[in-house]
Amino acid sequence: YAKRKSTKHIQYFNQELLSQYDNNIEIERDLKAAIRGRQFELYYQPLKDLQQGGYIGAEALIRWNHPRKGVVYPGSFIDIAEQSGQINAIGEWVLEAACKQLNLWQHTNVDIRMHVNVAARQFFSDNLYEQVWTLLTRYRIKPHTLILEITETELMGDVRYATMLCHQLTELGVGLAIDDFGTGYSSMKYLKQFPITKLKIDRSFIMDINHNYESREIVSAIIAMAKALNLSLTAEGIETPEQQQFLVDNGCDHAQGYLYSKPVRENEFRQFLSQVNDNVIAPSEPLSNMA
Numbered sequence: 470y471a472k473r474k475s476t477k478h479i480q481y482f483n484q485e486l487l488s489q490y491d492n493n494i495e496i497e498r499d500l501k502a503a504i505r506g507r508q509f510e511l512y513y514q515p516l517k518d519l520q521q522g523g524y525i526g527a528e529a530l531i532r533w534n535h536p537r538k539g540v541v542y543p544g545s546f547i548d549i550a551e552q553s554g555q556i557n558a559i560g561e562w563v564l565e566a567a568c569k570q571l572n573l574w575q576h577t578n579v580d581i582r583m584h585v586n587v588a589a590r591q592f593f594s595d596n597l598y599e600q601v602w603t604l605l606t607r608y609r610i611k612p613h614t615l616i617l618e619i620t621e622t623e624l625m626g627d628v629r630y631a632t633m634l635c636h637q638l639t640e641l642g643v644g645l646a647i648d649d650f651g652t653g654y655s656s657m658k659y660l661k662q663f664p665i666t667k668l669k670i671d672r673s674f675i676m677d678i679n680h681n682y683e684s685r686e687i688v689s690a691i692i693a694m695a696k697a698l699n700l701s702l703t704a705e706g707i708e709t710p711e712q713q714q715f716l717v718d719n720g721c722d723h724a725q726g727y728l729y730s731k732p733v734r735e736n737e738f739r740q741f742l743s744q745v746n747d748n749v750i751a752p753s754e755p756l757s758n759m760a
């Protein structure tokens with residue numbers, strides 16, 4: 470009986486694996502058309518300054534306007550693109566679209582920083598530095614307004630190269646943030662060695678902050694550590710006023726989450742900013758960089 474049961478299990482497992490495989494192949498194929506056909510769009514989620522109250526930044530988050538499936542979220546294609554190498558072309562598009570947008574914002578007095586996610590393979594490609602340099606020049610970006618988000622695990626992949634690249638990028642003046650902090654593999658020793666300017670505490674710690682003693686302790690320890698290392702700190706995934714209150718009380722700098730806004734299209738983002746930041750004028754015509 471035990472044997473039959475396990476065979477069944479294996480069959481089921483294989484079927485799952487096969488359909489997963491088919492699905493990945495299909496996505497990889499569709500991504501080729503997406504890269505050529507400009508089916509990507511950046512959405513923006515505001516970053517709130519918890520101590521001052523205003524909004525100081527936006528995280529650019531990619532969306533795929535799929536001709537048949539509609540809006541596809543990065544969770545279902547970024548890993549596949551990373552494995553196939555397509556992430557390099559996608560990442561280049563993201564960086565350029567974000568810089569173009571930042572330039573338009575700077576021309577219309579929208580004075581905020583732009584956070585851009587950088588995948589491991591893109592980070593270790595041999596031309597990230599050159600790309601960033603070119604874009605800063607082409608779009609006349611004030612370097613400190615661009616912040617690249619990378620994960621701990623990415624940095625640990627090749628510590629020597631990562632340290633060198635981080636130093637080069639910092640010399641250009643751009644900011645570096647560690648994304649999903651606390652979930653990856655990292656070492657405190659290296660954290661001090663990388664010229665990082667910012668940490669983003671992962672949403673998983675914020676989620677049960679009001680119900681779980683350990684999560685509260687972890688978050689306040691991370692806040693204390695960031696202060697000691699002179700790093701600015703953003704908490705991700707704030708959904709309730711209670712979570713916000715805990716972070717304010719404990720001296721966390723910035724917050725991002727559905728409590729303020731979901732990631733939205735550029736027009737809607739500027740509409741949002743015009744309501745909460747005095748200096749931003751409501752959009753009259755679209756500034757979208759969607760191709």
Ligand code: C2E
Binds near residue numbers: 529706707
């Ligand atoms: P991330 O960089 O950690 O981005 C934050 C994710 O959390 C976003 O999901 C955002 O929509 C979601 N989020 C924000 N606030 C809340 C909240 O209050 N509650 C909940 N439940 N979720 C919240 P999204 O846009 O689906 O992106 C998922 C991940 O995909 C990102 O995680 C990032 O790692 C990756 N990604 C997104 N855009 C890009 C990109 O342009 N390039 C690369 N390489 N990766 C990207």
Ligand code: MG
Binds near residue numbers: 648
């Ligand atoms: Mg991020």
Ligand code: MG
Binds near residue numbers: 586620648649
């Ligand atoms: Mg991330």
Ligand code: MG
Binds near residue numbers: 669671672705
């Ligand atoms: Mg994150």
